[in-house]
Amino acid sequence: MMDLSTTSVVAAKAYKYRAESLVKDYLLADCYVSYTAVLGGILMCKMVYDITHLISSLYYKGYGSLTKIQKLEWNNRGMSTVHAMFITLMSVYLVFFSNLFSDELDGPVTVRSSNLSNFTLGVSLGYFIADLAMLSWAYPSLGGMEYVLHHLLSIISLVYAIYSEEGQLYTYMVLISETTTPGINLRWFLDTVGMKRSKAYLVNGVTMFVAWLVKQMRTFSCILIFAVPTILLVMNTVWFVKILRGLKKTLAKRQ
Numbered sequence: 001m002m003d004l005s006t007t008s009v010v011a012a013k014a015y016k017y018r019a020e021s022l023v024k025d026y027l028l029a030d031c032y033v034s035y036t037a038v039l040g041g042i043l044m045c046k047m048v049y050d051i052t053h054l055i056s057s058l059y060y061k062g063y064g065s066l067t068k069i070q071k072l073e074w075n076n077r078g079m080s081t082v083h084a085m086f087i088t089l090m091s092v093y094l095v096f097f098s099n100l101f102s103d104e105l106d107g108p109v110t111v112r113s114s115n116l117s118n119f120t121l122g123v124s125l126g127y128f129i130a131d132l133a134m135l136s137w138a139y140p141s142l143g144g145m146e147y148v149l150h151h152l153l154s155i156i157s158l159v160y161a162i163y164s165e166e167g168q169l170y171t172y173m174v175l176i177s178e179t180t181t182p183g184i185n186l187r188w189f190l191d192t193v194g195m196k197r198s199k200a201y202l203v204n205g206v207t208m209f210v211a212w213l214v215k216q217m218r219t220f221s222c223i224l225i226f227a228v229p230t231i232l233l234v235m236n237t238v239w240f241v242k243i244l245r246g247l248k249k250t251l252a253k254r255q
Helices: 004-028 031-058 059-063 068-097 115-137 145-165 168-192 197-255
Strands: none
Touching: 031 059, 031 068, 031 115, 068 115, 068 168, 115 145, 115 168, 145 168, 168 197
16 A cells, blocks of 8 residues: 555656656747747637636626627627736836846847747737637628738737847837727627616726827827937938038139
């Protein structure tokens, strides 16, 4: 009896060691982190979809009266809400609170990356792949061609940012805009359950307006950062040409 117990313990420790080695040497190895993250993002979407369906069935009586397409979109929006909260929090942390893109480090910020930044982008890539599959399967019930185009462009950008490890700072700055997605989804939920005239619907609308206004202000700041220097450069070039012409005329008169 003692030998059997000892053998079981040894076998359990051996399996544990093999599992830890598998995770460390393959799933979390530098060259496999992004692939693991993409798979994790897809599995996360499936898990959140099922949990949304389960919770809604138990705690919202009107869920059973929704149509098949409405249930599909209901669960899909639960999935996109969780992704939006995850990617917004991670983007804010990596851009503003981590030292990944800090000025204290040497080298340009455009070529900086880390296992965490690659993993986060991989999870987001997994979400966009899963959501695009749902959009295509139920097309056009969950969204038209503009949604398909949005997801395709997002997938291309994320793939490039992950595997080239370039431009991740700008990718995360764009992903911060996902902060408006939960508000958009909440507006749809309230409308679907017949609460369009409620205070919650009004407050959500005002909050969404402010969030979009902040996004537009950020867009305006980008225009100022990139467009204004270009315009000033053109104007300075024109003025330089005029000064050069004036100098030529002065020299010509002296001759």
